[in-house]
Amino acid sequence: MNTGRFQRWFDLKGWTALLIGAPYGWLVIWFLLPFLIVVAMSVATNTPTAPPFSFGGDHAWINWSSYHRVLTDSLYLRAFLTSVVNAAFAAFLCLLIGYPMALGLTRVSKSWRNILLMLVILPFWTSFLLRVYAWMGLMGKNSWFNGLLTDAWNFLVPVDWAIRFVPMMNTNFAVVLVMVYTYLPFMILPLYASLERLDPTLDEAAMDLGSRPYQVFLDVTLPQSVPGIVAGGMLVFIPAAGELVIPSLVGNASQPMIGKIIADEFGQARDWPMASAVAVALLILMVLPTMIYSHYQARAEGTK
Template sequence: MTMSAGRFSRWFDRKGWSALLIGAPYLWLVAFFLLPFLIVVAMSVATKSPTAPPFSFGGEYPVVNLEAYSRVLSDGLYLRAFLTSITNAFVAMVLCLLIGYPMALCLTRVSKGWRNVLLMLVILPFWTSFLLRVYAWMGMMGRNSWFNGLLTDGWNFLVPLDWAVRSVPMMNTNFAVVLVMVYTYLPFMILPLYASLERLDPALDEAAMDLGSRPWQVFRDITLPQSIPGIIAGGMLVFIPAAGELVIPTLVGDASSPMIGRLISDEFSSARDWPMASAVAVTLLVLMVVPTMLYSHYQAKAEGSK
C-alpha cells in the first residue's frame, strides 16, 4: 500500500498537475457539451407521445424514428425558417464586417491612451443587460419614437411628395432583426479583427509606401490579406450565434417569417414536440459546425505545409 502511494505521489509530482490541467477542459466539454448533445440526438430519433417527458422509445413505436428529420428536410415551414435564419445572419455578419473593420483598424492606429478608452467603449454594452438593450431598440423603432421620426423626416425629404409616409415601419420586420443583431454582435467582430490587425508589422506598410504603393494599394496588398484570419474568426463569432438567435426575432421579428431559434422554442414549449425540436436543433448544429470544422482542418493543413 505504501509503495503504491509512493508511486502515485511521484507520478503526481511529475505529470499529475499537467495531466489535470490538460484534462479539465476536456472533462468540461464532455459534461456540458457532448453529453447534452447526445441527449438531444437521442430525443431527435424518439417518437412524440402523451407522456412525461413527451417522447418514447420502443413499444408500439420504432426505437429509431427518423420522421422528424424527414419533416425538417421536406416541410416548407422549416426550410423557410432555415433560409431566413441564414440570410439574416449572413447580412448581419457582412454589415458587422463593413462597420467593424474600419473601427478595428482605427483602434490600431491611435495612441495607447486613446486605444484603451475606445476598447472600453466597444465592450461597454456588455455591462448592461442584453434583454434591456433589445427593449431599448423596441422603443426606438416604435412609430412615435424620435429615431423613427428622424428616419421618417429623412425619407420624406428625399422622396417625392406622393411617397411621403407618416412613419417608417420597422418593428416586426427582418430589417429590425438584422439591425438589432448588428448592434448586439458588432463587438464580436471588432475584437478579433483588432487582435489580428494589432499584430501586423507597420514596417511592411512603410516599405510598400516607399516602393510607390498608394494607401489603398497598401491596404489591398498588405493589410487585408494578413487580416483574413481575424475576418474569418469574427465572421464565425457573429454568424453562428446570429443564425440560432431566439430573443431578438421573438421580440422584434415577424411572426409570419420566424427564424429557426423561435421554431425550436415553439416546438419545445407550445407544441411539446420534443423529437421535432431536437431534430431541428441537431440539423442547425450540423449546418453550423461542419463548415467550421472543414475550415479548421484545411487551415491547419495549409499552415503545416508552409
C-alpha cells in the same frame, strides 16, 4: 508502494494532466453529453407522456420521421433560410462597420486605445434584454428616431411618396439591425487582435516601393487579417443564426427564425423529437463550415 508511485507521478505529470484535462472534462459534461441526449431524443417517437417521447415498446427504437420533416417541410426550410440570410447580412454589416473601427484602434495611441476598447465592450455592462427593449422603443412608429427618419425620407422624395412613419418593427430589417448592434463587439475584438499583431514595417515597405495607400491595404493589410475576419464572422454568424430573443421581440411572426421554431416545438407543441432534430440540423449547419475551414487552414499552414 503504489501510493508512493502515484504521488511521484502526480508531482511530475499530475498537475499538467489535470490542467489539460479540465477543459476537456468540461466540454464532455456540458457539451458532449447534452448533445448526445438531444441526438437520442431526435430519433425518438413523440408521445403524449411525460417526457413526451419514448423508445421501443409500441414504437420504433429509432424513428427518422423528424429528420424527414426537417428536410421536406417548407416551414423548417424557410426558417433555416431566413436564419442564414439574416445572420449572413448581420455578419457582413458587422464586418463593414467593425473593420474600420478595429483598424483605427491599432493606429491610435495606447492611452486612447484603452479608452476606445472600453467603449467597445461597454454595452456588455448592461442587460442584453434591456438593450433590445431600447431598440424596440427607438423603432416604434411614435419614437423620435422614427420621426427623424420619416422627416428625412419625406424631405428627399416627392410629396406623393410621403409616409407617416417608417415601418421598422416586426421586420427582418429590425432583426438584422438589432443583431448588428448586439454582435458588433464580437467582430471588432477578433479583428483588433489580428490587426494589432501585424508588422507596420510591411506597410511602410510597400509604400516605399510605390504602392498607394489603398493598394497597401488590399495587398498587405487585408490578406494578413483574414484569420481575424473569419473568426469575427463565425462569432457573429453562429449565434445570430440561432438567435431567439431578438426575432421574438422585433421580428416578423410570419417569417420565424430557426431559434423560434425550436422554442415553439419544445414549449407549445411539446414535440421534443422534432425540436431536437431541428437543433441537431442547426448544429451541423453551423459546425460543418467551421470544420471545413479549419481543415483547409491547417493544410495551408502545413500542419496536416
